[in-house]
Amino acid sequence: MIGVGMIERYVLRKTLAGLAAALAVVAVLVMLIAFVDISKNVGTRADVGFTQLLFLTVLQAPATILVLTPFIFLFGTLGAFVGLNRRSELIAMRAAGVSAWRFIMPAAIAAFIMGLLTLTLLNPLTSAMSAQFETSRDALMESYLKSAPKGLWLRQGDEKTQVVIRARARDQVEGAVRLRGVSLFVYAVQPDGSLQFAQRIEADEARLEPGFWRLSGVRVAMPGAGAIRSETYTMPSNLDDRTASERFNNPQAIAVWLLPETIKRTEAAGFSSIPFRLRLQQVLATPLLFAAMSVLAAAFSLRLMRLGGLAGLAGAGVTLGFGFFFFNELCGALGKADVLTPAMAAWTPPIVALLAGLTLLCYTEDG
Template sequence: MITRATLGRYIAGRSLRGIGLAFLIVTAIITLVDYVEGSRNLGADAALSPLQMLGLTALKVPKLIEQTVPFVVLFGVMGALSGMNRRSELTVMRAAGLSAWRFLRPALIVAALIGILWSTVVNPVASRMIGEYETRSSQITGNVQTDEIWLREGSDTAQRVIQAGSLDILGKKLNAPTFYEMRVEIDGTTTFERRFDATTAVLLTPGYWTLVDVIENAPGEPTKRTELITLPTNIAIEDLREQSGQRVSPPFWEIRSEIAANEQAGFSARELRLQLHKLLALPFLLVAMTFIAAGVSMRSVRSGGTLRLLVTGAVLGFAVFFADSVITAFGEVSILPVALAAWTVPALVLFLAISHLARIEDG
């Protein structure tokens, strides 16, 4: 006799296998496309062996796959449920008195767990790997410097603005930097205190700038020339990568500290907050995609036209992706609040998918 626990494990296993197969297919496609593109770009700048190029591609792929996770879950669950339909397993479950809500529960749990694990485990690893990819690609192409940059940091009582002619990522060095030190008054206004002009500024030790060949100017004081000056800083190498465009986003567990650092320095943290909310909403989005897959697959048994309905499910998946991209863009430009931009699509899709499944199941 088959117990409900055994049936639940079977459905969860089928769903996990379907998602795993979809993941392998999507990963293979993305890896192939990015490998060819990387060979055309990086391969033209350096003599890389196929194995070296494959290693670089492997560092980049996890971050690229992150955008396709909802599709992976959608197609994976659709494949699992469609296979169970073809073998009449869902029909037997219904005949045994199980409703769709009950036999879908294991698949929903699998989808939610994948969303949680991706946000908390895979995302940090993918962020580290893409950072390593950017560093290695810069070493290969020799593109280690950027144009003029501006940095800012500070606290409630002091602010610092840094302007530099160029940035050397590999050397953790600012070329021809100028440091403007300002005091923050009680009323929020800033007062200029002093200025440091240096030949270079290097992050030799985390938490400290080392300024070389420095000219110091302050109101009412004579100009001072110093060979070396050390200044404390909250800026890290990751901040320099971000300024150079070599960093996509911080890992999940560091987003809150990045938000605090940006706001303390007077910068907007809207994009970081949006990223945090989207990672928190990912499990709900994957659950919604599971409901979409169930609605499409279950209807195919009753109505026929399996291929047509599977294509419909794929179109719905792309529609979700398009809507999410548009709403996210509204959030990035402050048309919508951050929380609303991140949670609207998962909540709306979840509501519509449950309503559609309820109509199919209960009439």
């Protein structure tokens, strides 16, 4: 008599082995592609060695691997269950009266738990590594970035004043944000909410200090008045080094726990928070997404070997997985364009994938 938990533990071990193999393959491919890309974009523009290129690759690759994690669960689970089917182990389980729901459930639960770990641990870690990658890359390419024309935009404000900041370049000096070739456009917020231009400030350099910007080489111009020159000038600011740096980063470089605060600050400064809201919802949907991909993969690998067509059905599962990936990207693009709400854009793909897997499973198991 087979023990109640023996089958679940056995299927779970096979599933974890399949996931580990898929992760290894994806990680190697991503590392190779990332190394070639960094060598082309950084190595040809800065004097860097193999060790530095490898360090940048290690910093960048985890974020890409995390994006491809749904494929890892799809291929890993599919490979594990196809292996069980080819060795007739699934046939033996079902002949013993074990329902398909029973040996698929461990894979789905494990995927959901891994999704929670990704949400709580891996996402903050990869976000920190992505931010460090951008900082390290900019430091290595400092001479190139100085000569390359590049405009950076920042915005700060409160209920009385809104300031749009444009800078030619940015760098970090002793952990503080420093901008070069700076233009500050200051607007006064009117009682009806409209903005009225108040003054324009040009500065050779702006350094963010606690509570204010310290400007040097300053020229201040107001409507109807001439420009006033000054060696130094201070401008109040509600930004700090971390929040100012976040404005230059993409949402993927911000940890999930910092996204709600970033959304509030972005909206207070007058920016659109849609990319950050979408990113937050996508990260929260990760556990359901992983579980859905596992169920979908398992459902496509349950056809009995003696009936034939298992390879074709597994191939159809892989094709459907790629189709789901493009559907997910489409929903993300529609969410960024504000066609769909961030919640709808993030949660629709995993729900559709889960329903598709459960539907196929019901058809296969219960007819």
